[in-house]
Amino acid sequence: MRSTRRYAALLSVAVVAMVLAGCSKGSGSANGVDWSTMTSAAQGGGMSKLIAAAKAEGTLNVIALPPTWANYGNIIKTFSQKYGIKVNSANPNGSSQDEVDAVKQQAGTKAAPDVLDVGQSVALANTALMAPYKVATWSNIPDSQKESTGLWYEDYGGFMAIGYDSAKFGTITAVSDLMDPKFKNAVALNGNPTQANAALNGVMMVNLAQGGSLDDISKGVDFFHQLKQAGNFVPVQATSATVKAGTTPVVIDWDYLNATHGSDVSTWKVFVPDNAVLGGYYNQAINKQAPHPAAARLWEEYLYSQAANGGQNLWLVGGARPVEQQAMTSNGSINQVAAAKLPTVSGTPVFMSGEQSTNASTYLASNWAKAIS
Amino acid sequence: MATQGIAAEPARPAGRAGRRSFAWVGTLPFFAYVGLLLILPTAIVVWGGISNGHGLDLGNLKILWDANVRTSFLHSVELSSITALVGAVLGAILAYAVASGNPDGLIRRTFLAGGGVLAQFGGVTLAFAFTAAIGPTSGFLFHASWFYKFPIGIGLIYIYFQVPLMLLVFLPAIVGMKREWREATESLGGSTWDYWRLVGGRLLLPAFLGATLLLFANALAAYATIQAWENQIPYVVPQMISNSITSEVGLASTNAAQALALGMVVLVAIVMTLYVLLQRRTSRWLQ
Numbered sequence: 001m002r003s004t005r006r007y008a009a010l011l012s013v014a015v016v017a018m019v020l021a022g023c024s025k026g027s028g029s030a031n032g033v034d035w036s037t038m039t040s041a042a043q044g045g046g047m048s049k050l051i052a053a054a055k056a057e058g059t060l061n062v063i064a065l066p067p068t069w070a071n072y073g074n075i076i077k078t079f080s081q082k083y084g085i086k087v088n089s090a091n092p093n094g095s096s097q098d099e100v101d102a103v104k105q106q107a108g109t110k111a112a113p114d115v116l117d118v119g120q121s122v123a124l125a126n127t128a129l130m131a132p133y134k135v136a137t138w139s140n141i142p143d144s145q146k147e148s149t150g151l152w153y154e155d156y157g158g159f160m161a162i163g164y165d166s167a168k169f170g171t172i173t174a175v176s177d178l179m180d181p182k183f184k185n186a187v188a189l190n191g192n193p194t195q196a197n198a199a200l201n202g203v204m205m206v207n208l209a210q211g212g213s214l215d216d217i218s219k220g221v222d223f224f225h226q227l228k229q230a231g232n233f234v235p236v237q238a239t240s241a242t243v244k245a246g247t248t249p250v251v252i253d254w255d256y257l258n259a260t261h262g263s264d265v266s267t268w269k270v271f272v273p274d275n276a277v278l279g280g281y282y283n284q285a286i287n288k289q290a291p292h293p294a295a296a297r298l299w300e301e302y303l304y305s306q307a308a309n310g311g312q313n314l315w316l317v318g319g320a321r322p323v324e325q326q327a328m329t330s331n332g333s334i335n336q337v338a339a340a341k342l343p344t345v346s347g348t349p350v351f352m353s354g355e356q357s358t359n360a361s362t363y364l365a366s367n368w369a370k371a372i373s
Numbered sequence: 374m375a376t377q378g379i380a381a382e383p384a385r386p387a388g389r390a391g392r393r394s395f396a397w398v399g400t401l402p403f404f405a406y407v408g409l410l411l412i413l414p415t416a417i418v419v420w421g422g423i424s425n426g427h428g429l430d431l432g433n434l435k436i437l438w439d440a441n442v443r444t445s446f447l448h449s450v451e452l453s454s455i456t457a458l459v460g461a462v463l464g465a466i467l468a469y470a471v472a473s474g475n476p477d478g479l480i481r482r483t484f485l486a487g488g489g490v491l492a493q494f495g496g497v498t499l500a501f502a503f504t505a506a507i508g509p510t511s512g513f514l515f516h517a518s519w520f521y522k523f524p525i526g527i528g529l530i531y532i533y534f535q536v537p538l539m540l541l542v543f544l545p546a547i548v549g550m551k552r553e554w555r556e557a558t559e560s561l562g563g564s565t566w567d568y569w570r571l572v573g574g575r576l577l578l579p580a581f582l583g584a585t586l587l588l589f590a591n592a593l594a595a596y597a598t599i600q601a602w603e604n605q606i607p608y609v610v611p612q613m614i615s616n617s618i619t620s621e622v623g624l625a626s627t628n629a630a631q632a633l634a635l636g637m638v639v640l641v642a643i644v645m646t647l648y649v650l651l652q653r654r655t656s657r658w659l660q
Contacts, residue, residue: 096621121623185509185516192604195620234510235521235603246511247504361622369441369606 053294071318140327157281160205163258208276256319274347421631464539500601546580
């Protein structure tokens, strides 16, 4: 809480973890197969062998998976029940960077995260920490959405959207509507764009709507400057608590996260501007030094399973678009009720490249605080 | 205290006096605890601030001269000073009022219990309570347009835990004032003003300043409260540190965070040295 000792405590926990490291190296060699080096289930003898090895390990460490984020609460519960594997969910509200820090600081301990769910720039910067692995449905992931050797692969995503309480504001049809005086102290981002991926994409979406390009985010920053001048910007991180309390009645965030506020505010609407359809996907990866290498690989198989109760459809139920959606629509395995509930998107979706995202964050680092102070 | 230990010396049984004492063993858990959770982490932070993973590198410290970083240190000192002074004055008046009542009375006990609870009330809960009460959109008392202005908005929130903390740390000093001092002043013809100016004020001043420094350090280290109040501008150093650690858009730098933390350690060390000096002076009178 309010103490410098918080940081001290964090650091010392890491130290204690390092001290304990010596006595806890996972073996990962049930059935004589060393799953930590297997790059597919088939290579290790098939799914049944993988399941048996994962059950023998008995535990899976996940990190930074909020239960209300893309249906992760349910996904973890279903996996745990299906395979009888205990899932330790660490730091559910952590950032992608927190995940990578935990992998480094807890390296070699039983507490280290087995699997990661990280944003694009963090994934690209940390491939040295990842073990290559290809799930059974690998060919259903579009080529542009995976690393060719299987170090990382996109998992689910959505589009940047404006969520709002329609009882208070009527209907929003364009980003520029937000300058209206009726939005005084109303508009919030999901975090600080110099820190959080979702917030950076929020500024980028506004930037596109204002005529900016993926290569230059300055028009988006200018818009937030005007929004701040008009008194319409709330400098609070939007969460379900702030939406419920009415502190942030307008939220710029991924459509699948925005949609969850509907359970607290029944008049909540989600709108994707058709001149700024900005998509973004998160990425899965396995920790190279995962303490439970078989469970980590089984988790990925489960997340990319197209079964009715598999990860792809469960993400869809949570309002996120699974990476294999197109293939599942063709082969008929998709949950059609959930698919029909997704916010409608018209216009051509665009995605930021790693370089564009880096340029945007560099610009934000020197201009964001100035623009909104 | 050290003096008590010395005073207790002659009372030892004569038979054990010559033997080597193993009493220090009892302090091991304490020193192990402090070493592991305070000294070691501090050392790691200091080393991280002046190294680069390969060896000594003072380049990290350059960040302390960056304009944004300097502003955040100034903001930290500004916010901490204002809330410490306001909290100290209000808390001292409250402590005086409480001290003048019945020592075993309901009021004293209620205020002490309440102070104990409220001095620890901080973080997300406190910030959220204020936002819900007087936030510009959702406030149910009134809609404060200045709520997100620095330092007034966050200062008001900090004072909420500073005043009760002052009550707790300053009350013993006031209670320790002897009635005889006042009577002596009066019997020598001194007025109330003379008493406060020449006796009471001088006795209480070190305790007051010491408590103010404690409040200053308390506000300086606060993080969760201000982060929940707003997180778009890193006004104070702990927010800058947090940004340097958690950025998931490629702006994270552990060494920068440690250099910033080193700056905080130096600042706190200065404050705490002043505090110890004042404390030494205070304890001479109030035993």
